[in-house]
Amino acid sequence: MSLETLGWGPDLDLALSNTVSQSSSSSSLVPGRVVRQQRGLLTVQTAGAAFLARASGRLLHQAQGPEALPTVGDWVLLQPPASGDGEALMHSVLPRRSLLKRREAGSEHDGQLIAANVDVVFLVVGLDGNFNPRRIERSLTVAWNSGATPVVLLSKADLADDAAGRVLEVEALAPGVDVLAVSARTGMGVEDVRARLPPRRTGVLLGSSGVGKSTLANRLLDAARLVTQPVRPEDDKGRHTTTHRELFVLEHGGLIIDGPGMRELGLWGDDEEGLANAFADLLALATGCRFSDCGHQGEPGCAVRAAVENGTLPEERRANFAKLLREQAFQHRQTDATAQREHKRVQRNQSNEGWARTRSKRRGE
Numbered sequence: 001m002s003l004e005t006l007g008w009g010p011d012l013d014l015a016l017s018n019t020v021s022q023s024s025s026s027s028s029l030v031p032g033r034v035v036r037q038q039r040g041l042l043t044v045q046t047a048g049a050a051f052l053a054r055a056s057g058r059l060l061h062q063a064q065g066p067e068a069l070p071t072v073g074d075w076v077l078l079q080p081p082a083s084g085d086g087e088a089l090m091h092s093v094l095p096r097r098s099l100l101k102r103r104e105a106g107s108e109h110d111g112q113l114i115a116a117n118v119d120v121v122f123l124v125v126g127l128d129g130n131f132n133p134r135r136i137e138r139s140l141t142v143a144w145n146s147g148a149t150p151v152v153l154l155s156k157a158d159l160a161d162d163a164a165g166r167v168l169e170v171e172a173l174a175p176g177v178d179v180l181a182v183s184a185r186t187g188m189g190v191e192d193v194r195a196r197l198p199p200r201r202t203g204v205l206l207g208s209s210g211v212g213k214s215t216l217a218n219r220l221l222d223a224a225r226l227v228t229q230p231v232r233p234e235d236d237k238g239r240h241t242t243t244h245r246e247l248f249v250l251e252h253g254g255l256i257i258d259g260p261g262m263r264e265l266g267l268w269g270d271d272e273e274g275l276a277n278a279f280a281d282l283l284a285l286a287t288g289c290r291f292s293d294c295g296h297q298g299e300p301g302c303a304v305r306a307a308v309e310n311g312t313l314p315e316e317r318r319a320n321f322a323k324l325l326r327e328q329a330f331q332h333r334q335t336d337a338t339a340q341r342e343h344k345r346v347q348r349n350q351s352n353e354g355w356a357r358t359r360s361k362r363r364g365e
Contacts, residue, residue, distance in 0.1 A: 003047050006033045006247075007117070007200045007255055012075055015094045019077065029077040029091055034116075037072045038244035044078055044088060051088035053078055059091055067101070067269075068093065071113035072245040072257055073202060098147035100204060103266030103331070111268035115204045115245065115257045118148045120196055124207035124216065125152065125170075127160035127181075133173055134320045135265070137278055139206065140174055141324055142265050145274030148204075150177055151196060155212040157181035157188055173317060175281055184215040194220060197254025202247070209261025217258040220250055267327050275328055279321045285313065296322065 002008075008031075016031055032046035034053075044053045053076070055069060063069050070076050075094040081087060100114040100121060121143040125131055136152065143150035152170050157163040163181040170179045178196075182189030193216070197203050205213040245259035267274075276283060282304060286294065290301025296318060298305065307313035 001045060001047065001249075003031060003033075004200065005249060005253070006035075006045060007202055008033075008075075009200060011097070012094060015075075016077075019092060019094065029079055031075060031077055031094070033247070034070050034072050034074045034076060035247040036244060037246075042070060042072075042090070044076060044090065046078070046080070049080070051078070051080060052086075053088040053090050056089045056091050059093075066111055066113065067099065069113070071116050072247055072259070073116040073118055073204070075117065100143070100146040100148065100206070101268050102142055102262070102264075103268040114206070114259065117202060118146065118204045118257065119201045120203040121146060121148045121150045122193065122203055122205050123150055123152045124155050124205055124211045124213050126156050126208075126211035127154050127163060127166060128156045130208055130211050131166065133169070134316065135208075136170060137173060137317065137320050138265050138267075138324065140177065140278040141267065141274040143206070143274070144277040145267070145269070145271040150174075151193075152177060152179045153189075153193065153216070154179065154181045155207075155216060156183060156185075158183040158186050174278075182216065184212055184219040187219070190216070190219050194250070194252065194254065197250065197252075197256065199253025200255070202255040202257065204257040205259070207261060208263050211261070213261065214258055217248065217256055220256055221248055222251060267324065267331055269331060272328065275321075275324055279317075279324075282313065282318065282321050 003012075012031070030046050030048075032044040032051070032053075034042050035045045035050070036043035042053050044051050055063075056079075059069070070090055070093050074096065076090045077092045077094065078088045078090045096116045098118050099116050100118060101111055102114060104110040104112045123136065123139045123143060125136060131154075140150055140152075152174060154160075154163060154166055154170065160166060160181075167179050167181050171177075180189045180192050182193060184190065197220075205217060207213050243260060245257060247255055247257045249255055285303050285307050286296065288303030289296070289299070291299055294302050294304070296302055296304040304313065304318060308315050308318055
């Protein structure tokens with residue numbers, strides 16, 4: 001398999017040249033792309049062979065955090081095993097053009113890398129009971145933060161009474177984002193998905209368990225490569241069938257990454273672009289607020305509240321924006337030392353003021 005088939009291009013030629021010129025030891029390393037990740041084990045495909053690979057001690061030591069370590073879709077430089085059999089050592093990760101990540105489920109601080117160097121994030125939403133506008137807004141924020149382009153796929157459209165109406169509904173809350181109704185069972189919309197993955201372009205499927213990601217991937221691959229299961233009929237919840245992340249090359253040359261379903265998509269990091277893109281309409285309204293720091297909670301002259309009251313902006317969308325904004329601020333405090341110190345200073349001042357008021361009351365002042 002050639003590197004070009006995996007998505008290699010002129011930008012990576014330049015990155016490889018720069019990396020090799022900065023380290024004499026890099027001349028013996030070969031480039032490859034991480035094509036599979038399962039429970040910490042990575043498989044890297046090079047031009048000559050595929051290897052199980054692990055990060056070298058130096059890469060682990062120099063990593064500033066989990067974001068610096070390789071994940072599916074990454075391009076790496078590795079040292080193949082001497083005997084041709086065994087583990088290869090990954091020595092460096094080439095610069096990324098995008099990185100899809102989330103806060104790890106059940107944690108406030110730890111993150112999880114989902115995929116790197118993707119061009120399109122396909123947000124898969126089932127029309128059989130999985131449909132949730134607020135989750136779509138959250139998913140769009142995560143996708144925009146990655147640096148890739150989001151596309152919303154309304155799957156199982158053959159089961160919906162009004163798939164076209166759902167498309168219009170999502171287009172209203174996702175300005176500028178393509179929204180497609182698809183059915184892997186009937187083939188509806190599948191060619192539209194394939195058309196967004198020309199040769200060497202990489203997409204990733206993101207969504208909850210049971211929304212049809214693996215079924216759609218099988219349809220794109222024209223083969224039953226991935227195991228699928230039906231959702232539970234009693235609650236329309238999906239079952240975790242896929243247990244690993246894997247990159248596949250489609251017959252026409254595009255690439256697709258499939259992985260386990262995710263019921264939680266917490267924001268991780270202090271990126272602001274995702275929220276700005278996902279709620280561009282709301283932020284445009286906010287320019288008309290009387291105060292530049294308006295929190296849209298009831299301040300006088302709030303243009304956002306006015307839009308809610310006259311029915312042009314759903315209250316649920318405003319509330320979800322406020323929720324995600326608080327989550328983003330929390331993440332910013334976790335990742336920015338200056339912000340952490342400022343937050344502690346404000347808390348300390350508030351605590352001192354509260355104590356002063358309590359003391360005054362006790363003295364009868």
